[in-house]
Amino acid sequence: MIIRVSIRDLPNPFPETEEVYGVTISNEEIRTVVTKEDSAIESWIEWISNEYDDDYINYPIVGLDVEWKPPFGPHPNHIATLQLCVDRRCLIFQIIHADGVPESIDGFLKDTNYRFVGVGIQSDVDKLGSDYNICVENVFDLRNLAAEKYGRKDLKNAGLMGLAGLYRFTPAQPPRKHHDHPSFHSWSTQPLPDTQEVYSVTVGDEEIRTVVTKNASTVDHWIERVYSDYNYYLNHLIVGLDVEWRPAYLWYWSLSLFCSNVATLFVGVGIQSDVEKLGCDYDISVQSVVDLGYLAAYKYGSKQLKNVGLMGLAGLVLGCGEIEKPRNVTMSNWDQYQLTEAQIRYACVDAYVSFKISKQLLQLTTKRQTQLAIYVDL
Numbered sequence: 001m002i003i004r005v006s007i008r009d010l011p012n013p014f015p016e017t018e019e020v021y022g023v024t025i026s027n028e029e030i031r032t033v034v035t036k037e038d039s040a041i042e043s044w045i046e047w048i049s050n051e052y053d054d055d056y057i058n059y060p061i062v063g064l065d066v067e068w069k070p071p072f073g074p075h076p077n078h079i080a081t082l083q084l085c086v087d088r089r090c091l092i093f094q095i096i097h098a099d100g101v102p103e104s105i106d107g108f109l110k111d112t113n114y115r116f117v118g119v120g121i122q123s124d125v126d127k128l129g130s131d132y133n134i135c136v137e138n139v140f141d142l143r144n145l146a147a148e149k150y151g152r153k154d155l156k157n158a159g160l161m162g163l164a165g166l167y168r169f170t171p172a173q174p175p176r177k178h179h180d181h182p183s184f185h186s187w188s189t190q191p192l193p194d195t196q197e198v199y200s201v202t203v204g205d206e207e208i209r210t211v212v213t214k215n216a217s218t219v220d221h222w223i224e225r226v227y228s229d230y231n232y233y234l235n236h237l238i239v240g241l242d243v244e245w246r247p248a249y250l251w252y253w254s255l256s257l258f259c260s261n262v263a264t265l266f267v268g269v270g271i272q273s274d275v276e277k278l279g280c281d282y283d284i285s286v287q288s289v290v291d292l293g294y295l296a297a298y299k300y301g302s303k304q305l306k307n308v309g310l311m312g313l314a315g316l317v318l319g320c321g322e323i324e325k326p327r328n329v330t331m332s333n334w335d336q337y338q339l340t341e342a343q344i345r346y347a348c349v350d351a352y353v354s355f356k357i358s359k360q361l362l363q364l365t366t367k368r369q370t371q372l373a374i375y376v377d378l
Contacts, residue, residue: 014040028088036094038102044091045108051089062086064116064136066124068096070220070254078131101132109136117142119160161225199341201348204320210348212339220254238362240355241266241286242347243274259286267358268351269293269310292354295361310353317357323349 005025012020018035033044048060063085069077080096082105093105109116109128117140118124128134146163147155155163197212211222226237259266259278267290268274275286296313297305305313314320329346339347 023090030085030088030090032090032092034092034094036097038098038104041091041093041102042104044089045104048086048089060086060114062114062116064118064121064124066128068127069217079127082128095132101134106134109134112138114138115140117145119143119158119163197344199344199348201345201352203323203349203352208348208352210344212344216254223254223258237264238355238358239264239266240351240353240358241268241271241274242350242354243278256284259284262287264288265290265358267292267295268354269308269313271354290358292357292361295358299361310350310357313357314353317360318353323353325349 005023007024008022010020010022010031012018017037018033018040021032021034022029023032024030033040035041063083065083066079067081067083068079078096080094082091082093082095084091084093095101108114115138116125116136119142121139121141125136125139128136142160142163143156143158146158147153199210199212201208201210211218213219213222258264265288266275266286269292271289271291275289278284278286291306292310292313293306293308296308296317297303300316305316308316311323311325314323325346326342329342332340332343334343
């Protein structure tokens with residue numbers, strides 16, 4: 001079951017102190033207040049106390065999460081937002097922009113009549129304490145609860161989306177804005193849309209969620225999402241990789257760590273030259289690399305396949321028809337600040353088709369054969 005997420009503006013009697021949205025997850029709409037003002041926070045907490053204390057008199061449950069800008073230097077950044085959710089009421093407190101911590105929220109978090117829950121919540125609570133001297137009294141990590149409930153110790157290391165999967169949900173999909181092209185539409189997923197653009201690129205019958213960004217925090221978010229969604233497959237994770245001359249202008253610490261993870265296999269056609277240019281241009285090292293031409297040559301016993309292009313391999317391995325890769329897009333200006341939709345489609349196809357070819361070849365190839373494809377000059 002896919003959870004669809006959408007967002008809309010709701011009537012707001014206090015626009016000077018808060019923003020109010022309706023975020024629909026599946027068929028449930030969560031009234032979401034975004035604010036940095038004491039009065040709005042006090043109002044939200046008062047409403048929760050009046051509305052739910054009678055229904056949830058025995059320890060009401062509050063979902064808790066925090067967000068902050070990942071550090072790219074020796075000093076960690078402070079928490080930027082604190083999110084609280086009770087049933088269909090959510091508060092996003094922009095604590096980093098507030099004048100201080102309101103007494104109302106400090107008392108709310110210390111109230112032992114509430115149970116505050118989340119994944120990895122203890123680290124969030126510890127950071128709230130170190131950053132803002134906030135104490136959260138009654139804390140429960142959902143991973144421990146799930147491990148006890150299902151009798152599975154491995155769930156103590158699961159991510160939020162992994163736990164959601166136990167209830168037969170797939171990770172929530174972002175809200176969509178339909179584009180003129182039937183297979184290409186723009187999506188909006190983040191409360192800070194100026195840090196990224198999100199698209200859906202349809203290749204055949206499959207839709208690939210594609211994020212375009214130059215923002216380091218968005219890269220961190222994407223990698224964190226991958227680690228969370230594929231928690232149980234990290235030792236066998238396959239990542240399609242391609243570059244189009246010049247990547248982003250920043251050096252990404254999290255991206256460097258991701259690429260240097262030896263448990264992750266990066267695949268592509270002529271990938272070694274791409275990897276070498278990444279190293280030369282941005283000092284990014286990609287550790288586990290497989291050239292799909294070499295892998296296909298070994299699989300099919302044909303040395304000629306070492307020199308076949310990506311679309312040729314796609315036809316052979318996937319049995320698909322010609323995938324459009326216009327020459328004028330190949331030779332277009334990849335340095336420009338705003339990528340065109342044609343460039344986004346082109347770049348997504350390269351990485352995704354590499355991923356699909358590798359999955360098909362690796363299903364038919366032993367681990368030993370894969371190692372030989374990496375290291376042996378066929």
